[in-house]
Amino acid sequence: MGLRSACQALFFSVLAFSTIQLKAEIKVASFSTVLSEITQRVGGKNVSVTSLIKPGQDPHEYQLTPGDLTAATASDLVLLSGKGMEATYLNNLRDALPKRVEVLAVGDQLPGLGKGAGGEKGGSAEATEDPHWWNSVSEVEKATALVRDALIHLDPAHTADYQAGAQAYLSELKDLDLWAKRKIAELPRDRRKLVTSHDAFQYFGKEYGFQIDSIEGLTTDQEPSVSHVSALIAEIKKQGVKAIFLENTLNPKVSAEITRESDAKIGGTLYADGLGPGEGETYAGMTRHNVNTIVDALK
Amino acid sequence: MRGFPLIQAALVIVGLLLLLFPLHSLTQRHATIATPTVAPRPAKRVQLSLRTTAPCRFQVSYLGQVVWEGTDDSTGQEIAKDLDIDFPKEGIDLAVDVTWETKGLAAAEISVTVDGSEMHKTLWGQGSASDVVTFTKD
Numbered sequence: 001m002g003l004r005s006a007c008q009a010l011f012f013s014v015l016a017f018s019t020i021q022l023k024a025e026i027k028v029a030s031f032s033t034v035l036s037e038i039t040q041r042v043g044g045k046n047v048s049v050t051s052l053i054k055p056g057q058d059p060h061e062y063q064l065t066p067g068d069l070t071a072a073t074a075s076d077l078v079l080l081s082g083k084g085m086e087a088t089y090l091n092n093l094r095d096a097l098p099k100r101v102e103v104l105a106v107g108d109q110l111p112g113l114g115k116g117a118g119g120e121k122g123g124s125a126e127a128t129e130d131p132h133w134w135n136s137v138s139e140v141e142k143a144t145a146l147v148r149d150a151l152i153h154l155d156p157a158h159t160a161d162y163q164a165g166a167q168a169y170l171s172e173l174k175d176l177d178l179w180a181k182r183k184i185a186e187l188p189r190d191r192r193k194l195v196t197s198h199d200a201f202q203y204f205g206k207e208y209g210f211q212i213d214s215i216e217g218l219t220t221d222q223e224p225s226v227s228h229v230s231a232l233i234a235e236i237k238k239q240g241v242k243a244i245f246l247e248n249t250l251n252p253k254v255s256a257e258i259t260r261e262s263d264a265k266i267g268g269t270l271y272a273d274g275l276g277p278g279e280g281e282t283y284a285g286m287t288r289h290n291v292n293t294i295v296d297a298l299k
Numbered sequence: 300m301r302g303f304p305l306i307q308a309a310l311v312i313v314g315l316l317l318l319l320f321p322l323h324s325l326t327q328r329h330a331t332i333a334t335p336t337v338a339p340r341p342a343k344r345v346q347l348s349l350r351t352t353a354p355c356r357f358q359v360s361y362l363g364q365v366v367w368e369g370t371d372d373s374t375g376q377e378i379a380k381d382l383d384i385d386f387p388k389e390g391i392d393l394a395v396d397v398t399w400e401t402k403g404l405a406a407a408e409i410s411v412t413v414d415g416s417e418m419h420k421t422l423w424g425q426g427s428a429s430d431v432v433t434f435t436k437d
Contacts, residue, residue, distance in 0.1 A: 181431035185394050186363035189433075190387035209389065209433065 026155050029068075029075040031086055032059070033274035034134040035106060037283050038147050039079065042165040046158045047151065050075065056248060056276040060219045064089040069096055076100075076154055079147070082107030083131035104150050106143045107133050113202040134274065136203035137177040137287060144169055176284050180291045184208045187295050194294060195236060195244040195264070197255060200272035204290075215254050224254060236262045243267030243297035248276045267297025343386045346412040348379040351397070353405040360394040377410075386413050390435030398427040 026047045030036040036051040043049070052068045053059050059081065072078050073096060080086050082105030086093070097103065112129040133139040148166035152159045184192075192209050194201055198216035205212040213232060215224050236244070236258065244259065246252045246269040259266055270290050271280040280286035349357060351371050358368040367380045384391070391411070399405040408421045411434040420432040 178429060178431070181392075182394050185360070185392040185431045188362060188385065188387065189389035189392060192389070209392075 026077065026151060027075040028077045028079060029072040030079040031062075032079060032081040032106075032134075033057075033276075034140065034283055035079040035081070035143065035147065037275065038140070038144050038169065039151075041169040042144060042148050042162055043151055044161060044165050046155060046161055053274070055274070055281060059085055059273050062089075064093060069093070073097055073101065076102065077150060078103045080105040080107075081131055081133075082109070083112065083129055083133065085131040102150065102154065104146065106146050107131055109146055110139055110142055113206060130199065130202035132200040132272065133203050134283070135201050135272070135290075136207040137173055137180060138207060139203055140283065141170055141173050141177075144173065172284065176287055180208065180287060183291050183295050187298055191242075191298050193239050193241045193298070195232070195241055195258075196270060196272065197245070197247040197252070198272065200247070201270075215258070229254060229258065233258055233261045236264050241298075245270045245294065245297070247272040248280070265297070268293035270294070342383040343413055345382045345384055345386055345391075346379055346410075347382060347393075348377050348410045348412070349407060350375065350377045350410075351399070351405065351407040353399045353401045353403075355397050355399045355405070355407060357398075357407065358396045359409070361391065386436075388436070390433055392431050392433050394429075394431045395422060396427070396429045397422055397424065399424070402426050 025045075026043065028039050028043070028047055028049045030039060030049055030051050031053050033051060033053055033055050036049050039047060039049045050071045052071060053062055072093065078093070078097065078101055080090070080103065085107065086105075094103065110133050133143070144166055148162050151162045155162075189209050192205075192211065193213070194205060194210045195213045195215075197214065198219070199212070199214040201210070201212050201214075204210060213235060215229065215232065217224075235241075241262075241264050243266065244255055244264050245267045246255050248269055248271050252266070255266065258264065270293060271286040275281060275283065275286055279289040347359060347367055349359075349371060351357075351374065353374060354370070354372045356368075356370050359366055361382070361384060366382055366384075369378075371378055393409065393411075395407070395409055397407045399407075402425060404423065404425050406421055406423045407428065408419055409432065410417060410419045412418075413436065416436050418434045418436070420434070422428040422430055422432070
């Protein structure tokens with residue numbers, strides 16, 4: 001009888017401990033593929049991440065669905081790209097979320113970059129600065145620190161785990177940044193003219209010394225004007241730009257027209273709006289693909 | 300009608316054919332060949348120099364090619380090398396790798412002199428340092 005009671009006590013103790021452990025897992029809903037990766041890498045087994053924007057999906061075109069709202073309300077932390085990326089549904093999302101759910105708009109904590117060349121010819125009224133901060137590795141390093149701090153704030157019991165996860169990921173990012181700088185250093189600085197489908201590479205340009213031009217503005221929801229495309233063709237000819245680049249989430253029709261009217265060729269397809277299928281399944285893969293594609297085409 | 304009709308017809312055809320060339324020249328759509336206005340610049344004499352706080356091995360690369368490598372045994376003394384390279388107004392990037400004999404904190408200053416302008420960048424590291432440094436004439 002005594003042994004049986006002891007076994008029962010041990011069983012319920014183990015069950016209770018397991019329940020506490022399961023309950024301790026932080027639920028994160030992410031509206032950014034890059035933030036999903038950062039959170040998984042920093043949070044590890046202590047965090048469960050639901051990616052509401054899927055790899056290859058255009059975040060500019062994303063519409064908040066009832067299912068995604070349910071996932072967000074069930075989470076402890078909602079991660080947003082920020083800088084206007086979620087402008088079309090942000091108010092509805094904030095109104096619907098319970099007070100206990102913390103919201104971190106990561107991009108809003110990062111330094112801003114104003115409209116680039118593409119920003120004057122299109123783009124929604126909300127988009128006044130480039131929201132594509134992940135196209136600079138050093139901004140992703142800052143974002144990693146922000147996610148780490150948010151997880152520690154929510155779950156201080158696992159502080160050491162989050163610090164270790166962040167440190168390991170930051171070390172990889174540091175190596176990635178040096179690799180990118182070395183690869184880009186193969187391209188003379190006067191040939192660093194990047195023409196892309198939409199204005200998503202201001203952070204990349206600032207980080208690595210590129211002049212940025214784009215067919216569309218900061219968002220992908222408006223067609224470029226004829227006058228803008230004509231001016232862009234003239235600029236491509238004047239600057240002797242060797243290649244222009246497509247994006248994995250956009251229609252290449254206008255880009256193809258520009259190559260017909262100028263001497264530029266299509267240099268390849270870039271991951272502009274986050275992770276995507278193929279090489280862009282990870283942030284490192286996405287960055288290596290973009291840098292290799294740009295440098296090899298403009299050399 | 301005087302003369303031979305066949306000869307007259309042949310003369311008219313020849314006349315029309317002669318007109319074709321100038322007409323073609325005047326009416327053809329001139330291909331707008333986009334000639335890049337970016338003309339190649341002549342290379343400039345650029346002096347690279349290195350000063351380090353501890354004996355080291357170093358390598359300097361420009362546009363993916365190693366342009367200078369060696370060892371610096373003389374602590375604090377500057378060593379230099381001349382290069383003839385393009386130096387656009389946007390500047391140049393140099394990839395620099397340094398490995399010091401000491402494991403403690405050390406520094407290497409790399410300088411670029413072009414057209415009388417001297418620019419300096421310093422790399423710090425413990426044992427080694429690698430970075431891409433940009434030199435732009437202000």
